[in-house]
Amino acid sequence: MEVISKPAGGRSGGQRKKAVSKSVKAGLQFPVGRIARFLKKGRYAERYGAGAPIYLAAVLEYLAAEVLELAGNAARDNKKNRINPRHVLLAIRNDEELGKLLQGVTIASGGVLPNINPVLLPKKTASGPDKNSQPKSPKKS
Numbered sequence: 001m002e003v004i005s006k007p008a009g010g011r012s013g014g015q016r017k018k019a020v021s022k023s024v025k026a027g028l029q030f031p032v033g034r035i036a037r038f039l040k041k042g043r044y045a046e047r048y049g050a051g052a053p054i055y056l057a058a059v060l061e062y063l064a065a066e067v068l069e070l071a072g073n074a075a076r077d078n079k080k081n082r083i084n085p086r087h088v089l090l091a092i093r094n095d096e097e098l099g100k101l102l103q104g105v106t107i108a109s110g111g112v113l114p115n116i117n118p119v120l121l122p123k124k125t126a127s128g129p130d131k132n133s134q135p136k137s138p139k140k141s
Contacts, residue, residue, distance in 0.1 A: 021033060023057070026057070026058070030058075030064075031057065032054050033053075039052065067088065067098065068083070070094075070095055071088045071090075071091040074090040074091045074094075084109075085110045086111055088110065089107045089110030089111060089113075092105075093113050094113075
């Protein structure tokens with residue numbers, strides 16, 4: 001009976017599995033590993049849970065998708081194929097929740113929302129011309 005020795009650490013010397021990123025495992029597009037590194041290097045807390053970078057990546061991805069969708073709609077409304085800062089601003093300011101979240105944020109080259117105070121608009125006249133008033137051009141007889 002021959003004894004075959006295994007390599008130390010329980011690893012077989014054969015084929016290695018292909019690495020799967022944390023983002024793929026979580027089903028996200030945003031980089032979970034990079035966010036974890038930023039959380040560590042930023043010294044925001046002494047310790048943080050394993051799920052924290054995943055949760056943060058998911059929240060950031062959701063916010064980015066929401067802003068991009070609304071900005072894309074704003075671009076389409078202006079008959080443009082490309083999203084520019086103006087479309088992003090219109091998307092954020094016209095959405096109640098995003099507007100509240102990004103209330104103090106200035107977007108470069110975004111401009112302002114179109115808004116004219118009703119006091120400045122011209123006065124509306126009565127419905128139809130009055131019967132007692134003279135016509136502006138007299139009729140020739």
